[in-house]
Amino acid sequence: MQQANDDQYGIERTRQLLSGVPFFNEVARGEPGQFELLKTKTRILVAAPGEQIIKAGDVDTTLYFLLRGQLEVLAEQDDDAPLYYVSPGEVFGTLSMLLGTPRSASIQVAESAREAVLASLDFNDFNDDDNSPYTLESRLAFFHMIVHHIRWTLEVKRMQMPDHELVQSLRKLPVFHGEKGTADELDALKIQAQALAELLCRWNEEPVASTGTLQLT
Numbered sequence: 001m002q003q004a005n006d007d008q009y010g011i012e013r014t015r016q017l018l019s020g021v022p023f024f025n026e027v028a029r030g031e032p033g034q035f036e037l038l039k040t041k042t043r044i045l046v047a048a049p050g051e052q053i054i055k056a057g058d059v060d061t062t063l064y065f066l067l068r069g070q071l072e073v074l075a076e077q078d079d080d081a082p083l084y085y086v087s088p089g090e091v092f093g094t095l096s097m098l099l100g101t102p103r104s105a106s107i108q109v110a111e112s113a114r115e116a117v118l119a120s121l122d123f124n125d126f127n128d129d130d131n132s133p134y135t136l137e138s139r140l141a142f143f144h145m146i147v148h149h150i151r152w153t154l155e156v157k158r159m160q161m162p163d164h165e166l167v168q169s170l171r172k173l174p175v176f177h178g179e180k181g182t183a184d185e186l187d188a189l190k191i192q193a194q195a196l197a198e199l200l201c202r203w204n205e206e207p208v209a210s211t212g213t214l215q216l217t
Contacts, residue, residue, distance in 0.1 A: 001051065004044040004117070014044060017067040018119060020089050023145045024065075027138050034138045041125060041133070045118045047109045053118065054093065054107040059100060061123040064093045069116030074106045085110070091149055095204075097123045098146070098197040104204060127190070136183060143189035150196040157203055166203055173199070 009017070018024040018039070028035040044067075047053060053064065053071060071086035083105065086092055096103045109116040125132060126142045134142075158167050173195050176188035 001045045001047045001053065001118075004046050008046075009044065014039065017044070017117060018042070020067060021065045021091070021119070022089075023091075023141060024119075026141045030137055030141070031135060034135055037133060038121075038138070041121065043120045045120060047116045047118065049109050049111045049113055049115070051116075052106060052108045053116070054103050054105075056104065056106045057102045059096055059102050061097050062093055063091060063097050063121050063123055065089075065091050065119040065121075067117040067119055069113040070110040071107050071116060072110050074108060091145065094146055094150060095197050095201060098193055099201065101201065104201075136186065137181070140181065140186055140189065143186060143193055146193045147189055147196060150193065150200055154196065154200055154203070157200075164203075166199060169199055169202075 019028075024035065024038065027038055047069075056074075066086050066088050068088055070088075071092075072082035073084040073086065073092075075081075075083055086107065092107065093103075095101065126134060126139050132139060154170055158164070158170060161167075174188070174192055176185055176192070178184050178188070
């Protein structure tokens, strides 16, 4: 992958690319100054058809957003069909980021795509309570995004397998009932994201059915 810069895409083109991701839009609407900071800390990456984005077994704290193109989530055997396709606007890389575990699958640019354009962020910038460069509002938006994304994936699994033994665990996950927009809510979102990620990992450890069940890395 190559890192793009403002000379390649221009400031306005970069803003347009990021506008396809709800998280960036939310920060831009709520705190324009934070959005400008976010842009400086976001890496814009360009990858060619067939190029690997994530390798199974790697561990890092990078979160990715696909801005343009299509990606394939691959099974362990190269000759298997992709488990899932990542489309523009989607986020991926959440489980390894949250749990510090190896990536569970490899992801590459689809051969049919001319190229893929991605954005990446360092999770540590949002998770560090003492040294985060972001405001509470921006960090809340980040963790709301993560919680929503993983819960949605689990809900898809629940609809596909409503009698699965882990459905009850999903219903028992903690929900925050305190004051919104506070540090307490942020702490609760971190706990919830961790619990959701652990549950999804347990579900992903089972054999992949022919239904095309979603897998996150």
